[in-house]
Amino acid sequence: MNFLEMLAQREFLIAVLAAVSAAAVVFTFGSGFIVKSEMKDRIKRVALERDKMRAEEMARLRGSGVADSRSIRRSGETKTYMKNVVDRFDLKKAFQDDATVDKLAMAGYRGQGHLTTFLFMRFATPIVVFVLCAIYVLFLAPGGRPLYMNLAIAIGIGIIGAYLPNVLLKNTTTKRQMSIKRAWPDCLDLMLLCVEAGMSMEHAFKRVAKEIGQQSAELAEELTLTTAELSFLEDRGRAYDNLGRRTGLDGVKSVMTALIQADRYGTSVGQALRVMAEEGRETRMMEAEKKAASLPPKLTVPLILFFLPVLFIVIIAPAVIKVFGPGGVAGG
Incomplete structure (x- = not known):
């Protein structure tokens, strides 16, 4: 039996849909355990990052310039073969630029291990996609096309696959930034209360x-890392600047700039936080009003396609039945 004919069979489609439904049920009930595991991983990652910064800072204070690698446990350890491939083909020169580390940090990936993994995926993904596509178009579904046409299709899809790691990274960054952005105004209000209560910025x-x-595990992770940097870095402004750079959000960067200026010129930190908190609440209200204003145009198409036809049927159907039914004008 041909593979394409098997795909078109009714029993095969029913089995695939049943498998997808079962997987959806398992994922729905297991998502709660996955979220708990991710939270534990984030807390562990923050602790490891704090140990790493502590070791690097102690090495810098001693004047060695390099921390003892045995005293640092890194959360982003990568596979040996990935590191060998990156070093052998010099992928850092080919794929890494000045913004690569910042992009990974905005997605929550920090450390040399995550950088090595990203560079390896950028190198391996187009090759894997090309091989899989070539096997499909050459052996599973040739379709009577010439050999060069099948190879051209496989190469084209492989080139498209080269952008897959960047797309996934951007998607992860967007989700992370949305989580931080939603919780940032509340974070400013809480921080203002803590500062006005007499706490230091670290506490x-x-x-x-x-x-x-x-509310936002991502924002809690970034704040915990900033707390560690404030404790071990000499320049507090560097810790503030690192937080704005890791998040990549304009609102966070503006607040960090205000804190840097307040720390540099000795102005009131509470006053700066109060002004930024008010701006954050106003920005959130403006975004809510913007979404509310864009709702009527978005409802126009569903209203025309789904509501109006049903409404017309309900209104006109009794008259049509009365006219064309038994005893009606047309039916008599």
Whole structure:
């Protein structure tokens, strides 16, 4: 039996749909356990990052310039073969630029291990996609096309596959930034309360990270990492700047700039946070109003396609039945 004929059979389609439904049910009930596991992984990642910065800072203070690698446990360890491929083909020169590390940090991937994995995926993904597509178009579904045409299709899809790691990275970054952006105004309000209560910025960041974790685990992770940087870095402005650079959000960067200026010129941190918190609430309200204003145009097409035909049927159907039914004008 031909493979394409098997795909067109009714029993095969029913089996595929049943398998997809079962997988959806398993994923729905197992998502709660996955979220808990991800939270534990994030907390562990923050702790490992803090240990790494502590070792690097102690090495810098001693004047060695390089931290002891045995005292640093890195969360983003990669496979040996990936590192060998990256080093052998010098993929850092081919794929890495000045913004690569910042893009990975905005997606929540920090450390040399994640960078090596990303470079390896950029190298291996188009090759794997090309091989899989070539096997499909040459052996599984040749379709009577010439050999060069099948190879051209496989090469084209392989070139498209080269952008797959960047697309996935951008998608992860967007989701992470949306989570941080939604929780950032509440974070500013909590931070303002902590500062006005007499806490230092280190304790304020630490306290807010604990409170904001249920709303946005990503923001709690960034605040915890900033707390560690404030404790071990000499320049507090560098810790603030790192937070804005890791998130990549204009709102976070503006607040961090205000904190840097307040720390540099000795102005009131509470006043700066109060102004930025008010701006954050106003920005959130403007975004809500913008979404509410864009709702009527979005409902126009569904209204025309789904509501109006049903409404016309309900209104006109009794008259049509009365006219064309038994005893009606047309039926008599």
